[in-house]
Amino acid sequence: MTVSIHRAGIDDLDAVAPLFDLYRQFYGKAADAAIARDFVGERLRRGESVVLLARIDGETVGFTQLFPSFSSVSAGRVWVLNDLYVVAEARRHGVAKALLQAAADFARGEGALRLELETNHDNASAQALYRHLGWEAHDDTLRFRLPLTA
Numbered sequence: 001m002t003v004s005i006h007r008a009g010i011d012d013l014d015a016v017a018p019l020f021d022l023y024r025q026f027y028g029k030a031a032d033a034a035i036a037r038d039f040v041g042e043r044l045r046r047g048e049s050v051v052l053l054a055r056i057d058g059e060t061v062g063f064t065q066l067f068p069s070f071s072s073v074s075a076g077r078v079w080v081l082n083d084l085y086v087v088a089e090a091r092r093h094g095v096a097k098a099l100l101q102a103a104a105d106f107a108r109g110e111g112a113l114r115l116e117l118e119t120n121h122d123n124a125s126a127q128a129l130y131r132h133l134g135w136e137a138h139d140d141t142l143r144f145r146l147p148l149t150a
Helices: 010-026 033-046 095-109 124-132
Strands: 003-007 050-056 059-071 076-086 114-116
Touching (some): 003 095, 010 033, 010 076, 050 095, 059 095, 095 114, 095 124
Antiparallel strands (some): 003 050, 050 059
């Protein structure tokens, strides 16, 4: 079973959108194919994110979405790995690892200083994978949010 990774374009929207809907459901959102399609489609059309797709035998089985950011202090590019999802049937087959490695390769190729991500405190399996691949917990700061919608 060989995992292939490629950067998605707008022509891949039909492959990405259903996975993005499943990803949102994983985090407790109601299924909504239209929201998923609209959100990902808009990011791709505007060039606001980079989506990497994982395929096994031609079937799309996972994706990661990266958003650009910057470090003012370091005066350089940073990529935020915001979304990572692998369909249940393809888990434990190296898909997430391949996506994470492809994301790191992409960011390096763009001259980025680093990749960043956050995950839930109880997502032990993801945390173990991140650590295994060299990701380090960054606890030097405290993250805050200001909700702007109800």
